[in-house]
Amino acid sequence: MGAKNILMIAGDYGEDLETMVPFQALQMVGHTVHAVCPDKKEGDQCPTAVHDFxxxxxxxxxxxxxxxxxxxxxxxxxxxxxxxxLPGGRAPEYLRLNEGVIKMVRHFVEEDKPIAAICHGLQILAAVGGIEGKTLTAYPACGPEMKLTGANYKEVPPTEAVVDGNLVTSPAWPGHQKWLAEFLKVLGTEITHSD
Known part of the structure; x- marks a missing residue:
């Protein structure tokens, strides 16, 4: 399968690593990634925040x-x-209130297109709906929301990812290696190594 066109919905105070790393990594392997934010245009910026314990x-x-x-x-x-x-951080709190965001995300859910969501990014999916019965994970504080949507919420270590069909989720940025690797599999991206 060839290169894919990927949409990333970013926002002010989204988590820095959960925004920057997938944006760069997916382009590195040849995919086109369009990063957008409501009420902003190409060249505008979103401030990010680093979340750490x-x-x-x-x-x-x-x-x-x-x-x-x-x-x-x-x-x-x-x-x-x-x-x-869908990156995490604080941005999903307000992005899920935007009707344009909801309409965009609903398209991917209804068409069963690949979705990678991490940390609080799952809050947007909860607002959109359509994840009933899906097995997924999220930042643990979002677990109650996931359960209320009827999703099969799994609490896993932050270094892990959960895959259900075309949905790939992880609790937080320490899971990037597995989350991105699983998303690439769903996209049909193969990385080969020569000896």
Missing amino acids: VGDQTYKETPGHNFTLNFTFDDVKPEDYDALV
Whole structure:
């Protein structure tokens, strides 16, 4: 299978690694990734935040990078894309309130196109619906929302990924290696090594 067109929905204070790493890694293997944000256009930026555990009861949020969008939200036609990436962080809290985001994501759910969602990115899927009966994971604090949607929520270590058909999920950025590897399998991307 050839290169895919992938849509990534980013937002202000999305998690830095969960935005930057998939954006770069998917392009590195030859896919086209359009990163968009509501009310922003190509060349605009989204500030990101780094979430890390430093001994407190929950993660600490520190400034990340300014992530530059490479496509305009209002120009997106979901039918032109083969797959969707939903990063986590704080952005999904407000992105799931945007009717344009909901409409875009609903297309991928209803057409059963590949979706990679990580951490709080699953909040957007919960708002869209259509994940009833799907086996998935998310950041543990989102677990109750996943259960309320009727999803089969699995709590797994942050280094793991859960795959159900075309849906690939992970609790947090420590799972990038498995999450991205599983997403590439779903996309039909093969990476070969020569001796």
